[in-house]
Amino acid sequence: MKIYDDKHIKNVVFVGAHDSGKTTLSETMLFEAGLINRRGAVETKNTISDFHEVEQERGNSVFATPLHTEWRNYKINIIDTPGLDDFIGEIISSIRVADTIVTVLNAQYGVEIGTEIIWNYVDRYSKPTLFVINQIDHINANFDESFKSITSLVGKNAVKIQYPIKIDGAQCIVDVLKMKVYKFKPTGGKPEKLPIPDDQMELANKLHNELIEKAAENDDELLELFFEKGTLNEDEMRKGIKAGMLKQELFPVFCVSALNDMGTGRLMGFIDNVAPAAADLNIEQTLEGKDIIGKKEAPTSLFVFKTLNEPNLGQITYFKVVSGEIKVNDKMVNSRNGETEAINQLFIMDGKKREPVSKLTAGDIGATLKLKYTETNDTLHEVGKSITIRPIKYPEPRIRRSIVAENKKDEEKLNEALKKIHNQDPTVTIHYAKESKQLILGCQGELHLAIVNWQLENEYGIKVRFEKPKITYRETIKRSSTSSYKHKKQSGGAGQFAQVHMKIEPWEEGMPDPEGFNIRGKEEVDLPWGGKLVFYNCIVGGVIDLRYLPSVMKGILEVMESGPLTDSYIRDVRVMVYDGKMHSVDSNDISFKIAGAHAFKEAFLNANPKLLEPAQELTVKVPEEMVGNVMTDLQSRRSIIQSVESNGHYQILKCIAPAAELFGYSTSLRSLTQGRASFSSKFSAYQPVPSNVQQQLVNH
Template identity: 80%
Template sequence: MKIYDDKHIKNIVFVGAHNSGKTTLAETMLFEAGLLNRRGAVESGNTVSDYHEIEHQKGYSVFATPLHTEWRNYKINIIDTPGLDDFIGEIISSIRVADTLVTVLSAQQGVEVGTEIIWSYIDKYRKPSLFVINQIDHPSAKFEESFKSIKSLVGNNAIKVQYPLVINGSQCIVDVLKMKMYKFSAEGGKPEKLEIPKDQKETAAYLHNELVEKAAENDEELMELFFDKGTLNEDEMRKGIKTGMLNHELFPVFCMSALNDMGSGRLMGFIDNVVPSAADLEPEQSTEGKDIFPKKEKPVALFVFKTVHQPNLGQLTFFKVKRGEVKANDKLVNSRNGETETLNQLFIMDGKERKPVNKLSLGDIGATLKLKFTETNDTLSEPGHEVEIKPIQYPQPRYRKAISAVNTKDEEKLSEALKKIHSQDPTVVVSYSKEGKQLIVACQGELQLAIIEWMLNNIYGIEVNFEKPKIAFRETIQRSSTANYRHKKQSGGAGQFAQVHMKIEPWQEGMPEPEGFSIRGKEEVDLPWGGKLIFYNCIVGGAIDQRYLPSIMKGILEVMEDGPLTGSYIRDVRVMVYDGKMHPVDSNDISFKIAGAHAFREAFLNANPKLLEPTLELTVKVPEDMVGNIMTDLQSRRSIIKGVDSTENYQILKCIAPEAELFGYSTDLRSLTQGRATFKSSFSSYQPVPTNIQNELVKKGGLAKTEV
């Protein structure tokens, strides 16, 4: 296989909403380049890209799939991504290694919700981008409306390179960069290249001049040429367009019918000749903020952007060569853990097909098998020249479910399978709730959860149950209280005796020391579950020996791990042990631990105990015309609206919401807004539960029943 340098490698990622035609476009490009003898179809389940069994069953892309094609002395690496935002992890990791993003739109729908969501990530990375309005030959195609929707998304820097035209029933495309018209037969394929018809020359000339001006705007030298000549030639326009794309300030718009193979060859030609290559992009940044320059002669550095675990094959690791040139059998160091990995084999991937190569140049995308210590986001670099590339930042999960194996014998197997699923998609987060005694899987939404369940059933052979996660409540007190407890036990030999007097109070940061006590010692305990216990030794006159105080505190901490109200953790209490009694023979550590625990429990129940619930800081981005419904829904969830910001046609609602009210919010929000709103959340604080809800929870008998 021919080896290309970084100036002749173009890494293209197809993004766009569900059903926009990304997979069909990828298939058509491979066919146009002669790598396929026959094009597959999504409906038939025989495309190179959507090759997984679950994708055949669902009829849409679930995984990002790397492919490649070669066109006129250029290598074009293509990554075909899913269109549903439940699989945003696959999309983001692909965006991260793209040189250029190709956003595919349906000419029937224009910019859809999925497009808007994906564009927010493209805009964040400021990667070069172009748009393709697909399906122009569909009876319901609306090219002009689709183009207007692009301008609404990205502004006036969206510029037409092509527009569609139908002449005597034949589909044509007018190209205002080359100032030619391409006429296609009903079968598509190679078009007839014609002069632009007279009745279109004025429109084409206007769009050509608009494109010239946009190209000139991005380069001072071109701007001077434009002022001198009043125009630019094709090569000068290409230079200006490329510069504008690199600056994320010019977005060329093409049109085509991928299904009927109309326009794909021209798009590939533009990718070859104009769009930025790996050599044109800004240097990568290390985690230390240093530039990692893409130089072939420098020591090798690979960035791992995707991991796949395949049955009977093992771990398949996808990477982009960020520096140097990698060869088969190279030994590289993982910067995260210091482990040395041997790349025994190198592959170019086309869907499920692995094509062995001996080396991969700077800027290329490839894969290797069976690395032992490497995961997504890792950097592999030459020994002695280690570097760590900034990792991909994935969005926080929006949907949570407790998961368990139907057969308890499969619990360990389930944990291992979930680790592999997380390795494949880091947006799937697995944790164990010690309080709820539940294994929690968190992801982006119900669709992603359904894929997780399918993988567990069909790949790992594990049948699972899902249920609502239990809420991690906390308990505390609202006023001071005193209690004393005498523990006395006599049974044959040595007995047990201890008496403890204590006062407890709510604790707050910065409060003054307790009054009326002679403080002999103080210990602050940062509780593992949050909050504090402040323990004061206020014993005078030797009523309790100093050596028993740790046992009293141990008894208190045991009660704090299993609060009297619901079995939840207790937090933010201070305790003053000020009196008691002991016996010269029968007193011991266990006696004072029991007495301390009983005294603390009694004092806690008399101190107006209060249940606290976790609240989340919730940010909801919603179209302006839907704000009222969303605010009403949030208020019904006991949310407090903290502020409203505006951005373009959206309102951003900022609020504090109880976690208990947000189970399934991802699904509900999608339903209320037809998928046009998004949200993110993070832990805010623990806040008091309303009295009526607290009473209901206490009646239920503890945490075991306090589900979301």
Template identity: 75%
Template sequence: MKIYDDKHIKNVAFVGANKSGKTTLAETMLFEAGLVNRRGSVENKNTVSDYHEIEQERETSIFATPLHTEWRNYKINILDTPGLDDFIGEIASTMRVADSIVTVINGQHGVEVGTEIIWNYVDKYSKPTLFVINQIDNPNTDFDECYKSIVNLIGNNAVKIQYPLVVDGAQCIIDVLKMKMYKFGPEGGKPEKLEIPDNQKDVANELHNELVEKAAENDEALMELYFDQGTLNEDEMREGIKKGMLNHELFPVFCISALKDMGSGRLMGFIDNVAPSAADLKPEQSVEGKTVECKNDAPTALFVFKTLYEPNLGQISFFKVKSGEVKQNDKLENSRNEEIEILNQLYIMDGKNRDQVEKLSAGDIGATLKLKYTETNDTLRVKGSDITIKPIVYPEPRITKAVTAVDKNDEEKLSDALKKIHSQDPTVTIKYMKELKQLILSCQGELHLATIDWTLNNVYGIKAAFDQPKIAYRETIQRSATTSYKHKKQSGGSGQFGEVHIKIEPYFEGMPEPEGFNIRGKEEVKLEWGGKLVFYNCIVGGVIDARYLPSVLKGILEVMEEGPLTGSYARDIRVMLFDGKMHAVDSNDISFKIAGAHAFKEAFLNAKPKLLEPIHELSVKVPEELMGNVMTDLQSRRAIILGMDSDGKYQTIKAKTPLAEMYKYSTTLRSITQGRGSFSTKFSNFELVPNNVQEELVKNS
């Protein structure tokens, strides 16, 4: 396979709403370049991109799939992405390594909800972007309305490069950059290149002049040239368009029929000649603050943006060569753990097909197999080069479930499978919650969860159950209480004896020391689950030997680890041990541990115990016209509205909401907003549970 230099490699991500035609377009481009002899289709389950069993079963992309094509001495790496935001992690990964974004629009629907959601990510990364209106041959397509929907989404920097036209029953495309008309046969393919018809010349000239002005705006030299000449030639326009794309200020709009192979060749030509390469982009900064230059003579640094597990191959690591060159059998250091990895094979991947290569240049995308110490987001570098590529920031999970294996013998197998699923998709998080005694799985939505369930069942042979997770409440007290407890046990020989007298109080940072006690020692225990226990030794006259005090504290901590009200962790309490008794023969550590535990539990229940619940900060972005319904729903969830911010056609609602009320919120918000709403949450603090809620929780514990 030919090795391309950094200027002749273009990495493009195909993004867009579900069923917009991204996979079909990728298939057509591979066919146009002669890399496949026959075009597959999603319906026939034989495309190069959607090769996983679950994708073929559901007839939709679930994984981001790297492909490549070669066109007029350029290599185009295509990253075909899912169109559903449940799989936004796959889109986030590709955004990180794509040089340009091709946003595919379904011509029958225009900009859809999925397009809006994905555009927020494109805009965030400021990636050079072009739009492609697909299905121009469909009678239900309205090109002008689609174009208006793009302008409504991104503003007036959208500019038409092409528009469709039917001439004598034949599908045509007018190209206002080249000022030519392409006429296609009924089955598409290679078009006839013609002059623009007389009745379209005024429209085409107007759009051409608009394109010239937009291209000139992005460069001072081109602007001067434009003022001097009154126009720009095709090469000058290409230069201006590329600079506008790099500045994220110009968004070319094309039209195609991916299914009929109309306009795909012209689109590939534009990607070759105009769309920026990795070498055109502004050099990025490493974690260490060093400039990472996309040059072959720079130190080698690879960024692993995706991990995949295939039954016959094992772990496949997809990477982009951020700088330098990588050769087969190179030894590179993982910047995270400083382990040395040997890249025994290098591949160009096209779906499940792989072609082995000897080396890859700066800016290229490739894959390798069976790395031992490397995961997604890792950097592989020349040893000692001190470069770590900034990691992908994945969106926070939106739904959470407790997961168990239906067959208890599969628990260990389930844990291993979920680790692999997380490695393959970092937006799936797995955590064992010791206090809840549950394995907690978090992901992006109900469809995402269904995909995980399918994978566990069909790939790993595990039947899993998904349930509502318990809430990690905390227990504390609201007033002081004093009590004593005597532990006495006699059963022949030496027995057990220990008596303690304690006072407990609510604790808060900065409170004064307790009065009325002779404080001889103080121990602050920072609890693993948050908050503190402050333990005071106030023993006078040696009524309890100092060696037994750690046992009293240990007994108290054991009760705090499984609180008296509901078994939740207890926090923010101080204990004064001020009296007690011991026996010369029968007293021992276990006696005082038991006495301390019983005394603390009794005092706790007499100190007006109270449950605390986790409160999350919630940010909900919704279309302005749907805000009322969203606010009503939030109020039913005991939310406290903190404020609202305007964001174009959207409003962002800031609120604080009990975690207990957030179950299935993702599904509800999607229903209320027809999929146009999005939200994020993060833990804020613990607050007192309302009395009626506490009564119910205590009763059911």
């Protein structure tokens, strides 16, 4: 296979809502370029892109799939992504390594909620973007309304390159960059090129001039040229369009029928000639603060944006060559763990088809097999260099479930399988909750959860069940309390004796030391479960030997691991041990540990003990007309709404919500808003449980 340089490699990612036609468009582009002889279809489950068994079973993309095509001396790497935000990890990873984003819209619906959710991530990465309005030949297609929805999303910077018309019943596309009409046969394919009809000339000229002005605005030389001669030629327009795309100040809009192969060749020509390549983008910096020079002469670095575990094949590692050149048998170092990996094979991937190559150069996308120490989001770099490419920051899980193997013998196997799934998709999170003794699985939504379940059952042979996670409460106190406890035990031989007097108080960050005590020592313990124990030695006159105080504190810490209200961890308490007694023969460490534990428990129960619950910081993006219902639902979940901000046709609600009330929220929100709202959440803090709820929990 021909090796392309960084200026002749274009990496594009297809993003868009479910059923916008991304997979069909990628299939048609491969067909148009002659790389496949027959186009597959999603309905017949034989596309190059959706090759995975679960995708064919469900009839939609689940994984991002790298493909490639060659068109007029350029190599175009295409990544076809899922259209559902449950699989946002696959979409984000693909956006990260793309040079240009191709946002595909269904001409019947324009910008949908799925498009808007994905756009938030496109916008965050500030990548050059073009829009493709697909299915223009559908009976319900509405190009003008679809274009209006794009302008609502990106503003006046959306510019028509094309628009569809019918001539004598035939589907045509007017191209205002080339000022030609492309007329297609019902079967599509290579179009007939025609002059623009008289009845379209006024509109075409108007759009052509708008495009010239937009192109000129983005380049000072072109602007001077435009003022000088009042127009730009096609090459000058291309230069200005590319400059505008790189600044995210120009978003070209195309139209196609991917299903009937209309307009795809012209789209590929634009990607070749105009869409930015890796070499055109801003220079990236490593985590070490050095520039990454995206040239083949630079030190080699690879960014792993995807891994896939294939039965009978093992792990496939997909990467972008960010700099340098990678060859078969090269040794590369993983910057995360320092392990050396041998690149024994190199491939160009088209779905499940692997085409071996001897080397890949900067800007290209490829894959290798059976790396031992490498996961998604890792950097591999040349031996002797220090390069860490900025990793992707994945969103927090939106739903969490306790996961249990139905057969106890599968527990170890389940842990290993979940590690592999996480390595493949970092938006799947796993942790063992020590308090609740549950294995907690985090996902992006119910469909995401269903795919994990499918993988476990079909790829790893493990049947599991999902349960509601237990809420991990905390206990603390609201006022001060004093207590004393005498531990005395005599049973022949050596006895046990210890007496401890203490005062306990609520602890807060920055509070002054307690008054009225002769403080001889202070120890702050950062508790593993959060919060603090602050322990003061206030013993006067040696009534308790200093060597016994660590045992007193050990007894207190044992009680704090299982509070008296609900067996939850205790946090944020300070203890002043100010008096006591000991015996010259019978006192020992165990006696003071027991006395300390009992004294603390007694004082805790008399200090107005309070239950704390974990709260989440919740951000909900909801259409304006649906805000009322969403707010009512949030308030029924004991949420405190902190702010409401406008964002176009949407409102952003920010609130603090108890974790106990958010089980099933993803499904409820989707139902309330017909899937048009989205949300994210992260841990906020522990907050007091209302008295009535505390009473129910304590009595439970």
